[in-house]
Amino acid sequence: MSNTDFALAIEDLTVSFDGFKAIDALTLYIDKNELRVIIGPNGAGKTTLLDLICGKTKAASGSIKFKNTELTKMAEFQRVRLGIGRKFQTPSIYENLSVFQNLEVSFPKGRSVMGALAFKCTDDVMDRVKLVAQDIHLFDKLNTEAGLLSHGQKQWLEIGMLLMQDPELLLLDEPIAGMSARERELTAELLQRICKNRSVIVIEHDMNFVKQIAHKVTVMHQGKILAEGSMDKVQNDPKVIDVYLGH
Numbered sequence: 001m002s003n004t005d006f007a008l009a010i011e012d013l014t015v016s017f018d019g020f021k022a023i024d025a026l027t028l029y030i031d032k033n034e035l036r037v038i039i040g041p042n043g044a045g046k047t048t049l050l051d052l053i054c055g056k057t058k059a060a061s062g063s064i065k066f067k068n069t070e071l072t073k074m075a076e077f078q079r080v081r082l083g084i085g086r087k088f089q090t091p092s093i094y095e096n097l098s099v100f101q102n103l104e105v106s107f108p109k110g111r112s113v114m115g116a117l118a119f120k121c122t123d124d125v126m127d128r129v130k131l132v133a134q135d136i137h138l139f140d141k142l143n144t145e146a147g148l149l150s151h152g153q154k155q156w157l158e159i160g161m162l163l164m165q166d167p168e169l170l171l172l173d174e175p176i177a178g179m180s181a182r183e184r185e186l187t188a189e190l191l192q193r194i195c196k197n198r199s200v201i202v203i204e205h206d207m208n209f210v211k212q213i214a215h216k217v218t219v220m221h222q223g224k225i226l227a228e229g230s231m232d233k234v235q236n237d238p239k240v241i242d243v244y245l246g247h
Contacts, residue, residue, distance in 0.1 A: 005031075005032075006029045006030060006031060006032070007030050007031060007032045007033075007034070007066070007067065007168065007169055007199040008028070008029070008030040008064070008065070008066050008169060008199065008201075009029050009063070009064075009068075010026060010027060010028040010029070010053075010063070010064050011027050011062060011063045011065075012026075012027060012061065012062040012063065013026045013027070013028075013049075013059055013061075013062035013063070013064060014026070014059065014061045015048065015052060015057060015060050016060055021223050022045050022223050023049060023052065023059075023223045024222065024223035024224050026220075026224060026225060027225070028049075028218065028225065030199050030201065031215075032199060033195055033196065033197065033198065033199060034199050034215050034216065035191060035192070035195040035199075035200045035202065035213055035215045036199070036200070036201050036202070036214070036215065036217075037201075037202045037203075037204055037210045037214040037216075037217050038201060038202070038203050038204075038217075038219075039203075039204065039207075039210060039217060039218070039234075040219055040220035040221055040226070040243075041221065041243060041244065043222075044220040044221050044223070046173075046203045046220055047173055047203065048223075049220070050086065050171045050173060050203065052064065053071070053079075053086075053169075053201075054076060054079055054080075054084055054086040055071065055076035055078075056076060058072070059072045066079070066083075066084060066169060067083070080165070080167075083165075083166075083167045083168035083169060084167055084168075084169045084171070085162035085163075085165055085167035085169070085170045086162075086171040087159060087170070087171065087172045087175065088173055093146045093154055093158055093161065094146060095145070095146050095147035096145065096146075096147060097146055098142065098143050098146065099133065099138050099141050099142050099143070099149070099157060100133075100142040100143060102146050102157055102160075103128075103129045103132055103133060103157075103161060103164055104125060104129055106161040106162070106164035106165065107129075107165075108165050128164060129142075132160045132163045133160065135160065135163060135194065136157065136159055136160040136163070136190060137153075137156060137186055137190070138153060138156060138157060138160065141153065151179065152176075152178070152179040152180060152183030152184075152186075152187070153183075155175055155176070155178075155179065155183075155187070156186075156190065159172070159175065159190070167198060168198050168199065169199045169201070170194065170199070170200045171201050172191075172200065172202045172203070174203055174204060174205065175187060175191070175202060175204070176209055184206075184209055187209075188212040188213050195215075207231075207235075210231060211231050214230075214231055216229060216230065217229065217230065217234045219234050219237075219243075221243050226239055226240060226243060227239060227240050
């Protein structure tokens with residue numbers, strides 16, 4: 001398979017903080033429409049990897065190709081325009097705006113400030129808001145102030161704000177943190193739906209949740225990839241068992 005067939009091709013990626021290699025010559029390939037889960041103990045480099053993909057952190061060496069375009073020299077906003085969406089651990093939504101308004105302001109408007117100011121809520125924006133609101137289980141909450149939502153619903157709204165931009169690669173850092181059991185179930189369904197036409201990378205600690213959603217699991221340890229494959233395969237890998245139980 002040539003690299004052009006992957007949604008994301010990371011090769012030999014390295015970044016150091018004060019001489020400590022947070023990511024150490026890491027190579028990772030993500031297929032189109034794949035839902036990949038990255039697991040590993042704290043300090044394994046999982047969040048740093050997402051930071052490198054979205055441009056928050058600059059790589060020391062190596063290559064990150066998205067849709068066969070090299071990202072390592074690109075600014076964060078350029079990567080967003082290419083189709084990469086990133087959700088951080090804490091939801092950043094506009095608490096005093098309604099769910100509808102949160103989604104509406106996330107629609108990719110004209111590139112200029114003037115374009116944003118003159119922006120009218122056209123039919124295509126309305127359609128997109130309704131579509132996304134249904135996807136994230138908030139259709140009946142469109143007029144609700146975002147600050148009044150439950151913690152889980154706020155997480156969904158933030159995923160929805162990213163979906164408004166229709167990214168081809170979605171990066172989610174611990175999306176079910178603080179959710180109720182029912183919200184976790186609905187989130188699993190949501191993630192399975194949204195990877196039908198995009199690639200999704202999820203960092204997660206909850207192994208039951210990982211089992212429910214992962215097409216493939218990557219186990220990271222000390223900035224490297226320790227194991228990769230189905231959940232069953234990695235769970236039974238002696239190296240993985242040692243890392244998780246040996247600490």
